[in-house]
Amino acid sequence: MQASKRVLNMPTYVFAAVDEIKFALIKEGVDVIDFGIGNPDQRPPKFMLDALHRAIDDEKHQNHRYSQFMGIIELRKAVADWYKRRFNVTLDPETEILPLVGSKEGLLCLYLAYLDKGETALIPSPCYPAHIGAARVAEADIQEMGLLEENKFLPDLDAIAPDVARRAKFLLFNYPNNPTGAEETREFYEKALEFGIKHNTLLISDIAYSELSMEPDYRPMSFLELPDAKKYAVEFYSCSKSYNMPGWRVGFLVGNSEVIANTLKIKTAKDFSIFLAVQRAIADILNMGEDFARPNAELYRKRRDRLVQHFRAIGWDVPKPKAGMYIWTRIPKRFSDSMTFVKELAKRTGVIVSPGSGFGGYGEGFVRMALVVDEDRVEEAAKRIADSGILG
């Protein structure tokens, strides 16, 4: 049986390739130190688990039936209140908030709602691999906007060729950025909004890491804070990283109501929204109204500092990002490509990192480390790397 061209043309998802390397080593009995995937290693706080237990046992609500497609209004209201408190952004819970079974699935629905085969999408590179992966599924014309170190990993919108700008259906950006750790600037956001208005291009912001600032002087903003942004933009938010619950599968698409309605149309062909007990638990949690991601951000700050300290001490000049949960760093010069380095590093040290090439064309020459490893294991990783001589 012949699979579709869509499938045949799709490269292996980068993390599947990294997993393959990891599990082969585990099978050999190697003690692996895994910085590969941004999969939080901590549990959600107890009061969140309690909220989920309560919702599962709740006999008053029918939490084990199918949900309405758009998710329950209590959850959408809780998200609206959270956006108001956190960003001072007003959202209509009836039309401007769509709960998602994780923002990853929402990305694909939005792409399918806005891209016909061969249509152009402006996507940053490097990027969260699903940002490009979803465009491959949609068989779009992917135009990668290089995020360069000298531009603080912000896209240069003036460098986009006029014909590409004219035909682009949407422009996506993600700050705090995965994988580079870069921050947004208000100037960039204003330029992006100008671009959207000038070219009639949908703007897509992804703030999956907005609650994970590791520095007191940086509080990430929502793109929707810009006046009138909602006319041109939607934004993804995810509970996965903030609250250590990637397995709960909770994200939101908020903003422009027409885009929400069109994305929902695709979603109705695909799923019945999030498990109702999870929806009620998240509504409860958001309504408690505290900065619950703070201890998490503090943990990542400690790990980042430890990693930077030990890796720099062994001669690997890694940067110190202000937010997110990743270190994005260059591979030693003598390696021709990031995958070769990742394989060699894994073989010699048992340390797993992700190859930059899996994050888009502009990711080559880099690797990404997720801060999901305990502090003492970070020190052990640095020791193994130094002993292996791989840095040259």
Ligand SMILES: Cc1ncc(COP(=O)(O)O)c(C=O)c1O
């Ligand atoms: C930038 C970005 N957006 C979205 C996601 C997906 O999150 P979710 O668990 O909500 O699907 C990730 C996950 O790594 C991410 O890095």
